[in-house]
Amino acid sequence: MTVPRPYALLAEVTYRCPLHCPYCSNPVAASLCEAPRRPQGGGYSNGELTTEEWKRVIREAAALGVLQIGFSGGEPLARRDLAELIRAAREAKLYTNLITSGIGLDDDRVRALRDAGLDSIQLSFQADESSLADEIAGARAHERKLDVAAKIRAAGIPLSLNFVIHKRNIDRLPQIIDLTEALGAERVELANVQFPTRKQVDRARDIATAAKARLAGKIDIFYVLPDYYETRPKPCLNGWGQRYLTVDPVGDVLPCPTASSAIPDLRFENIRARNLDWIWQESESFNRFRGTEWMPEPCRSCPQREIDFGGCRCQAALLTGSAANTDPVCELSPNRAVVDAVLRNINSSSDYAGDWRYRQNPKPRTYVSTSASL
Amino acid sequence: MRVTTISDLARPSLAKGVRLQIDSTTGKSVLLYPEGIVELNETAHEILSRCDGRTLGEIVRELAEEYEADSNALATDVRDTLSDLQQRKLVEFK
Numbered sequence: 001m002t003v004p005r006p007y008a009l010l011a012e013v014t015y016r017c018p019l020h021c022p023y024c025s026n027p028v029a030a031s032l033c034e035a036p037r038r039p040q041g042g043g044y045s046n047g048e049l050t051t052e053e054w055k056r057v058i059r060e061a062a063a064l065g066v067l068q069i070g071f072s073g074g075e076p077l078a079r080r081d082l083a084e085l086i087r088a089a090r091e092a093k094l095y096t097n098l099i100t101s102g103i104g105l106d107d108d109r110v111r112a113l114r115d116a117g118l119d120s121i122q123l124s125f126q127a128d129e130s131s132l133a134d135e136i137a138g139a140r141a142h143e144r145k146l147d148v149a150a151k152i153r154a155a156g157i158p159l160s161l162n163f164v165i166h167k168r169n170i171d172r173l174p175q176i177i178d179l180t181e182a183l184g185a186e187r188v189e190l191a192n193v194q195f196p197t198r199k200q201v202d203r204a205r206d207i208a209t210a211a212k213a214r215l216a217g218k219i220d221i222f223y224v225l226p227d228y229y230e231t232r233p234k235p236c237l238n239g240w241g242q243r244y245l246t247v248d249p250v251g252d253v254l255p256c257p258t259a260s261s262a263i264p265d266l267r268f269e270n271i272r273a274r275n276l277d278w279i280w281q282e283s284e285s286f287n288r289f290r291g292t293e294w295m296p297e298p299c300r301s302c303p304q305r306e307i308d309f310g311g312c313r314c315q316a317a318l319l320t321g322s323a324a325n326t327d328p329v330c331e332l333s334p335n336r337a338v339v340d341a342v343l344r345n346i347n348s349s350s351d352y353a354g355d356w357r358y359r360q361n362p363k364p365r366t367y368v369s370t371s372a373s374l
Numbered sequence: 375m376r377v378t379t380i381s382d383l384a385r386p387s388l389a390k391g392v393r394l395q396i397d398s399t400t401g402k403s404v405l406l407y408p409e410g411i412v413e414l415n416e417t418a419h420e421i422l423s424r425c426d427g428r429t430l431g432e433i434v435r436e437l438a439e440e441y442e443a444d445s446n447a448l449a450t451d452v453r454d455t456l457s458d459l460q461q462r463k464l465v466e467f468k
Contacts, residue, residue, distance in 0.1 A: 005399050007411055065399040067411055095393060095406035120391050120408040158391030160408055186391065186463065187408060220463055 003241075003281050003290075005065030009094075010246040010257055011057070013085065014048055015074040015361075018103045020138030021126065022356040023164055023193055025258055026074060032249055033074075048249045051081040053271065055088045057247055060276035062092035066245075070122075072099040074249070077109070083116040090117035097122060099162070102148035103141055110155045121152050122160040122189075127168075128175040136168065138358040149183040160187035170200045177211045180219060188219060192226040197347050201229055228339050228346075232304065233311025233327035240289035240313060245280060247271060253279045255286050262314035263323045289313050294324060298332040382431035384467040386456050392464050394422055405464055412464070418455050425465070430456070 015032050017024075034047030049057070058069065069089045076082055077100055089096045098113065099122045125145055126136035133142035152159050161180050163169070169176070173190070180188040190208060192201065208223035215221065227234050237244050237256055246254040251271040254260055260268060266288065269279045280286055288294065292305050299310040310316075311327020319328045320335045328335035380386075388394060393406045403419040405412040414422065420440075424433045434452050438445035459465035 065397075067395075067397060067404065067406060068409075093395065093398070097408055119393065119406075122408070156390075158408060217461065217463065 004243070006061070006245050006280060007066060007243045008068040008070065008245075009057075009061045009066045010070045010072055010244065011054070011076075011085070012072050012074065012246060012248045012257065013054065013076045013079045013082070014249050016078040017073060017075040017101070017361055018078075018139055019075070019101050019141060020358040020361065021136060021164070022138075022358055023166065024359045025261065026359075027261055028360065046250070048079075049247075049251050049271070051084060053251065054081075054085050057251075057271055057276060058085070058088050058092050058094070060271075061245075062094055064277055064280055067093075067095060068097065069094045070097040070099050075101050075103060077101075077104040083109075083112045086113060086116040086118050095119050100124070101137075101141065102145045103139075105148045105151065107151060110151045110157070114155045114157055118157060120158045120160065122162050123149055123152065123185075124162045124164075125176075125179070126164070128172055128179040132169060132172070146183070149185070153184050158187075159183070159185045160189065161185045162189045163191070165190050165192045165196070165204065167196050167200070170196045170204050173204050173207045174211075177207070177215075177221070181215065186219060187222070189222045189224070191222075191224045194226045194228050194342075195346055196226065197349075198229060198343075199347075201226060227312075227315075227329045228343055230329060231331040233308050233315075233329045235308045236312035236315075236327075237309075239291075239306075239309040241280070241286040242290070242309075245276075245286075253283075253285075255289075256314060258314045259285075263317045266323070289323070296324060296326060298330075299326050302332070380430060380453050380457060380467065382429060382434075384430050385427055386425045386430060386433075386460075386465050386467055387427070388422070388425060389463050389466045405459075407464060412462075417451060418459075421452055421455055422459075422465075 015026050031046065061069070071082065071085065076098060079085070086096050096117065096119045098118055098120070102123050123145065125133060126142070127133040130142040134140050149159065161183065163176055165173070176190070177188070196204070205223060205225065208221055212221045241255050244256070246257045248254060248260065252260065252268040253271060253276065254268055259266060266285050268285050269283045271279070292300070295305060295310055299305050311329060313323045315329065316325045316327050317323035319338050325335060326333040328338050330336065391407055395404055395406055396402070397404045397413070403414045403423070405414060405422070420437060421433060424436065430452065434445055434449045437443065437452070438448050456465055460467070
């Protein structure tokens with residue numbers, strides 16, 4: 001099998017984050033959030049990658065064929081070396097995106113990122129207005145985000161807004177689109193999680209379709225349908241190990257950003273031990289679901305197998321217990337009944353979600369100080 | 375909605391946040407933009423590498439000379455390519 005070249009690297013530079021969104025799927029282990037520090041005694045350090053380690057990842061990614069890098073997290077602004085990493089990515093001729101909550105982005109920082117060559121910012125919002133947005137984020141963030149959006153516009157950096165859409169905000173889609181227009185964004189991504197009702201999803205799709213037509217040539221609107229409501233799976237990642245790779249804060253290299261939590265039996269390689277080229281080409285984790293050889297029936301003989309690539313490995317793992325099964329969203333999957341049962345459950349309840357649990361961000365261990373107090 | 379009439383005097387340029395670059399893996403020309411990459415064919419590359427303040431009329435004349443092509447047919451190709459890219463927000467006109 002010839003191994004394709006990757007196009008995009010997601011650099012999850014930290015899992016530290018000021019927000020507590022209940023739908024966050026990032027790991028919460030404190031060991032993933034320790035500040036970068038120098039290796040002691042010549043071995044590999046633990047904790048977040050250092051600036052130099054990230055620069056090496058960036059150079060190796062560019063050499064592999066990567067053209068785009070997304071700096072994400074957690075909140076990437078928590079890394080004080082972010083501008084330096086962006087500069088390194090531009091020197092490697094990568095297109096640089098920053099995916100951020102905006103918290104911590106003041107005038108000086110916006111200028112520093114722009115001067116480092118940042119190409120584009122994706123700013124997350126939780127809703128169109130403060131009370132709901134702050135309730136979802138578990139922090140007073142919305143007003144600050146509005147201010148940050150204005151600063152990004154003033155600096156002349158292209159702006160996209162990202163909304164995670166769910167039961168509690170899906171009915172505010174018209175106001176969400178109005179906010180996008182008012183803030184002068186060029187692009188908005190409306191990504192559904194799986195739990196709105198069919199009625200909500202259909203209504204939202206109509207609103208998004210009408211807005212798309214009205215704002216054509218002005219704002220690009222991406223409405224991502226939750227795939228429980230579809231009969232064929234999404235072409236997740238455009239195939240495992242085909243185009244994308246993710247490096248997490250401590251240097252584990254993942255074929256998919258959620259694979260580390262969703263597929264527990266997959267072992268990932270770390271850039272502190274191996275170079276990126278070897279990991280992409282040779283590692284077990286990148287080759288396990290690459291191509292079509294791994295596929296079970298009904299995928300193996302399906303004419304769609306190189307269109308949807310069997311769907312999402314993480315969804316298969318989470319809903320059927322094995323990442324090597326056909327994505328159960330597919331109507332041909334022997335496990336589709338699992339998805340239908342979830343849908344019945346969602347659609348027999350009200351449009352309003354119950355209580356939710358906020359993400360508890362990990363508290364990095366404090367390094368021992370010489371003082372004996374505390 | 376398709377823009378069918380772009381004036382000869384319009385000056386096409388890459389939209390904000392769009393970069394034209396050679397993909398060193400393939401040697402081909404690509405447009406890079408937020409969350410996207412478009413690989414350009416030779417025609418699109420020849421057009422976009424001239425979108426630096428020149429008018430559409432000037433670009434068509436240059437290409438017609440260089441490729442010894444019929445300038446009416448070429449003008450249609452150039453307009454179609456640019457208006458397609460404009461709809462995708464990758465090109466704008468000044």
